[in-house]
Amino acid sequence: MCALMSEELYPGIYFHTVSDERFKTNQIEVHLVTALDQGSAAQNALIPSLLRKGCEKYKDFTQFNRYLNSLYGAVVDYDVEKFGDEQVLSLSIISVDDRFTLNQEPVTEQISQVLFQMLLHPVTENGMFAASEVELEKKALIDTIEAEINDKRMFALRSTTQLMCEGEPYGLSEYGTVEQVKAITPASVTRAYHQLLSSAQIEILFVGSGNAEVCKQIAKEQLRVLSRSKSDVRLTATKLHAPLERMIEKTVQMEVSQSKMVLGFATEIPCNTRELYALRLMVIILGGTPMSKLFLNVREKLSLCYYCAARLDRTKGIVKIDCGVENENIEKAKEEILKQIEEMQQGNITSEEMKNAMLSMVNSYRTVNDSNASIESFYLGQILCGSTNSPEEEARQICSITKDEVIWASKQLKLDICYILTGKEV
Amino acid sequence: MKKRIVRNEKLQEKYYYVQHPSGLTILLYPMPNYSSAYALFGTRLGSIDMTFKSGSDQQFTVVPEGVAHFLEHKLFESEDGDAFSLFAKTGASANAFTSFDRTCYLFSTTNHFKESLKSLLTFVQSPYFTQETVEKEQGIIGQEIKMYEDNPGWRVFFNLLGCLYHNHPVKIDIAGTVESIAKIDAKLLYKCYHTFYNLNNMVLAIAGNFSVQEAEEVIEANLKDTEKVKLIQKTADEPDSICEKECLQKLSVSLPLFQIGFKETPYSGMEWLKAQMESEILLEMLAGEGSLLYRRLYDAGLIHDDFGTEVFSGRGYFANIFAGESKDPKKVQEELLKEIRRLRKSGLSEQDFLSCKKSMYGRIVRGFNKVESVANGLVSSYFADVDIYDNIKVAEAMSFRDIKRRFADSLDESKMAISVIEPLE
Numbered sequence: 001m002c003a004l005m006s007e008e009l010y011p012g013i014y015f016h017t018v019s020d021e022r023f024k025t026n027q028i029e030v031h032l033v034t035a036l037d038q039g040s041a042a043q044n045a046l047i048p049s050l051l052r053k054g055c056e057k058y059k060d061f062t063q064f065n066r067y068l069n070s071l072y073g074a075v076v077d078y079d080v081e082k083f084g085d086e087q088v089l090s091l092s093i094i095s096v097d098d099r100f101t102l103n104q105e106p107v108t109e110q111i112s113q114v115l116f117q118m119l120l121h122p123v124t125e126n127g128m129f130a131a132s133e134v135e136l137e138k139k140a141l142i143d144t145i146e147a148e149i150n151d152k153r154m155f156a157l158r159s160t161t162q163l164m165c166e167g168e169p170y171g172l173s174e175y176g177t178v179e180q181v182k183a184i185t186p187a188s189v190t191r192a193y194h195q196l197l198s199s200a201q202i203e204i205l206f207v208g209s210g211n212a213e214v215c216k217q218i219a220k221e222q223l224r225v226l227s228r229s230k231s232d233v234r235l236t237a238t239k240l241h242a243p244l245e246r247m248i249e250k251t252v253q254m255e256v257s258q259s260k261m262v263l264g265f266a267t268e269i270p271c272n273t274r275e276l277y278a279l280r281l282m283v284i285i286l287g288g289t290p291m292s293k294l295f296l297n298v299r300e301k302l303s304l305c306y307y308c309a310a311r312l313d314r315t316k317g318i319v320k321i322d323c324g325v326e327n328e329n330i331e332k333a334k335e336e337i338l339k340q341i342e343e344m345q346q347g348n349i350t351s352e353e354m355k356n357a358m359l360s361m362v363n364s365y366r367t368v369n370d371s372n373a374s375i376e377s378f379y380l381g382q383i384l385c386g387s388t389n390s391p392e393e394e395a396r397q398i399c400s401i402t403k404d405e406v407i408w409a410s411k412q413l414k415l416d417i418c419y420i421l422t423g424k425e426v
Numbered sequence: 427m428k429k430r431i432v433r434n435e436k437l438q439e440k441y442y443y444v445q446h447p448s449g450l451t452i453l454l455y456p457m458p459n460y461s462s463a464y465a466l467f468g469t470r471l472g473s474i475d476m477t478f479k480s481g482s483d484q485q486f487t488v489v490p491e492g493v494a495h496f497l498e499h500k501l502f503e504s505e506d507g508d509a510f511s512l513f514a515k516t517g518a519s520a521n522a523f524t525s526f527d528r529t530c531y532l533f534s535t536t537n538h539f540k541e542s543l544k545s546l547l548t549f550v551q552s553p554y555f556t557q558e559t560v561e562k563e564q565g566i567i568g569q570e571i572k573m574y575e576d577n578p579g580w581r582v583f584f585n586l587l588g589c590l591y592h593n594h595p596v597k598i599d600i601a602g603t604v605e606s607i608a609k610i611d612a613k614l615l616y617k618c619y620h621t622f623y624n625l626n627n628m629v630l631a632i633a634g635n636f637s638v639q640e641a642e643e644v645i646e647a648n649l650k651d652t653e654k655v656k657l658i659q660k661t662a663d664e665p666d667s668i669c670e671k672e673c674l675q676k677l678s679v680s681l682p683l684f685q686i687g688f689k690e691t692p693y694s695g696m697e698w699l700k701a702q703m704e705s706e707i708l709l710e711m712l713a714g715e716g717s718l719l720y721r722r723l724y725d726a727g728l729i730h731d732d733f734g735t736e737v738f739s740g741r742g743y744f745a746n747i748f749a750g751e752s753k754d755p756k757k758v759q760e761e762l763l764k765e766i767r768r769l770r771k772s773g774l775s776e777q778d779f780l781s782c783k784k785s786m787y788g789r790i791v792r793g794f795n796k797v798e799s800v801a802n803g804l805v806s807s808y809f810a811d812v813d814i815y816d817n818i819k820v821a822e823a824m825s826f827r828d829i830k831r832r833f834a835d836s837l838d839e840s841k842m843a844i845s846v847i848e849p850l851e
Binding site: 022023024025049061062065066068069070071072073074094095096100102132136139140143144146147148149150151152153254255256257258289290291299300303304305306307324325326356358359360361362363364366367369370371372 | 436458508566577634794
């Protein structure tokens with residue numbers, strides 16, 4: 001339905017369009033994709049927060065935001081994410097389509113201009129990001145890193161990844177460390193910014209009902225200044241996670257009222273393979289819906305948890321299961337989770353479970369088409385994984401998986417880590 | 427069935443407003459070319475509905491905290507098993523939520539719409555509670571409550587409500603406490619169910635990819651007649667004043683979280699919608715990213731990009747809230763007050779008003795982009811006695827004078843409280 005049209009504008013710079021006239025908005029995102037690396041992670045992570053604050057034409061943050069308000073409340077957003085071993089730095093803008101303006105204003109053109117101005121012509125002083133701005137955003141980034149403990153569920157999941165993938169880029173934080181952020185100077189972050197513009201893979205996505213051609217021409221015109229050549233561009237590559245030689249058991253104590261447990265598994269199943277579709281289905285049957293084995297047994301039957309879910313990171317072939325549980329029930333929950341995996345390995349999967357999981361996945365793939373945000377994130381994921389499959393194609397692949405393939409996939413799970421965050425003993 | 431079409435010229439869209447003889451209100455909003463349909467079946471029973479009597483009751487029933495939410499969990503269970511299993515057969519994704527003033531059951535589907543709708547109507551109209559299943563749920567909800575106890579964003583909000591409200595049950599956690607839910611039994615759940623899950627007290631809203639005729643057929647065949655229940659609710663006697671000026675709690679967080687709230691006069695119907703939208707613009711002008719205050723706080727390192735404002739309102743409560751993380755929440759509060767005082771003297775800027783108004787218009791249009799936001803918008807509007815398109819009309823008609831008047835009537839310093847979650851140690 002919503003087909004992705006792609007074009008390489010310049011070496012390593014791609015413009016993707018999903019045109020859909022149902023939407024009343026246009027969303028444009030620019031993603032800079034680069035290797036997640038100890039030396040550059042923090043520097044790079046600071047860049048989106050500096051870029052989003054204005055551009056040469058609107059140097060003053062307050063004036064800039066008032067201008068965005070006048071563009072029907074155009075929303076500028078920025079993000080720093082980890083995708084496999086890659087660091088993805090994003091800048092985006094969204095507003096209503098020209099059809100819905102009060103006086104036929106060319107909002108699509110205006111937001112396209114603003115976005116690329118922000119990316120390519122940020123506010124600088126003597127060719128560098130202003131020292132005061134850099135200091136301010138450094139503090140904010142440090143606070144972001146430190147605030148990771150506020151959300152205990154996410155904190156436990158992040159800590160699990162860090163321990164499980166120590167030594168791999170994926171084990172690093174996408175924000176770098178507090179020490180690395182502290183060491184950033186205006187000169188160093190400006191250098192990192194230029195480095196990104198010249199060598200990062202740049203993925204631009206336009207999703208909406210407006211004229212994408214207008215945006216593409218603006219992108220083309222503005223990005224010309226980068227004058228990139230093929231040899232400048234770094235190609236992305238994420239390595240699969242290999243199982244650890246020794247399983248890690250880690251317990252961390254904090255003042256919490258509920259304990260969190262995360263089990264991390266290696267599977268060594270690569271992306272874009274038939275086996276991965278089998279693994280995906282396996283994860284859904286195990287812990288992806290309210291009819292899953294974990295939900296029905298750990299939650300409904302034993303009343304141990306409110307949430308107990310399984311998730312897959314397809315870039316690394318990693319499966320994680322997490323739950324919130326009473327301290328004294330940790331062992332019981334762990335036992336039951338492992339028992340449910342064993343059940344699958346022994347082939348105890350009903351045809352109903354197979355069918356329900358497929359239907360549920362088909363439903364979520366088909367729903368992707370209904371919002372620009374989900375279309376955008378689906379296709380960005382596909383692009384970064386090197387796949388061009390539409391949501392419909394993904395659904396077809398899932399539906400062709402057999403029970404034997406699911407059993408095989410469940411047998412690939414190797415427990416790498418058991419991470420427990422628990423309350424302090426009194 | 428009485429049916430009328432409600433249209434909006436700006437959006438070039440329409441929906442059907444159906445009054446079913448059973449008393450149920452049905453709102454059908456087809457969105458051509460979308461893949462999914464999203465349906466919500468909701469009742470006007472929220473966590474704040476704690477004291478009521480119905481029919482021939484002599485006395486008011488006072489229910490323990492968290493009953494509405496508990497009932498929501500338990501309604502998924504029927505004599506033949508779990509409602510989720512009905513939806514699993516079609517691939518629909520089903521869920522439910524309880525808020526302060528409503529409970530809603532929902533599904534989203536791209537296939538087998540009729541079966542899913544039938545399942546939704548059936549399970550919500552088939553209560554089945556036993557002592558055993560109630561006890562089992564106490565363990566699960568107990569863990570949900572504990573999860574929220576560790577959630578600083580949730581705690582800072584309820585601590586603020588505790589400061590602003592003396593008696594209004596909005597101050598009580600939606601899920602209740604481990605102790606309060608221990609008092610719930612099957613009999614009490616039936617009592618609440620039969621009082622509030624009456625079709626006259628409920629709404630069904632569907633948006634997205636479905637046929638109106640098919641929906642009507644399924645509805646017609648699957649509504650169980652209920653007798654209209656005479657429901658009397660005791661509203662809390664809530665003074666204008668606030669209860670406490672501040673609340674501090676320590677949790678394992680890295681940086682203090684804060685919420686500063688101003689208690690305002692609650693409204694209903696169109697008056698509420700106007701007050702809500704005017705307040706939203708007022709807070710945007712005062713503390714949005716384009717405001718001088720935001721800039722000053724940000725540049726002083728007192729707030730981050732998560733700083734924001736919210737107009738929190740419903741049946742019998744209304745508050746303007748400023749929230750974020752800060753190394754010095756008290757300083758933020760001081761600066762906020764300074765700015766309010768300054769603007770009271772020098773006046774608001776009309777230019778700012780115009781650009782915030784345009785921004786609000788854009789936000790409203792964006793809200794009609796997704797099936798779930800349309801379905802939720804239909805339900806919210808219905809429970810608030812307004813129409814889903816009324817916000818477009820209110821935005822268009824809003825004048826600078828309205829905002830000046832709203833400013834004069836709100837953000838009273840004597841009705842301000844601050845809630846802070848501080849790091850341990």
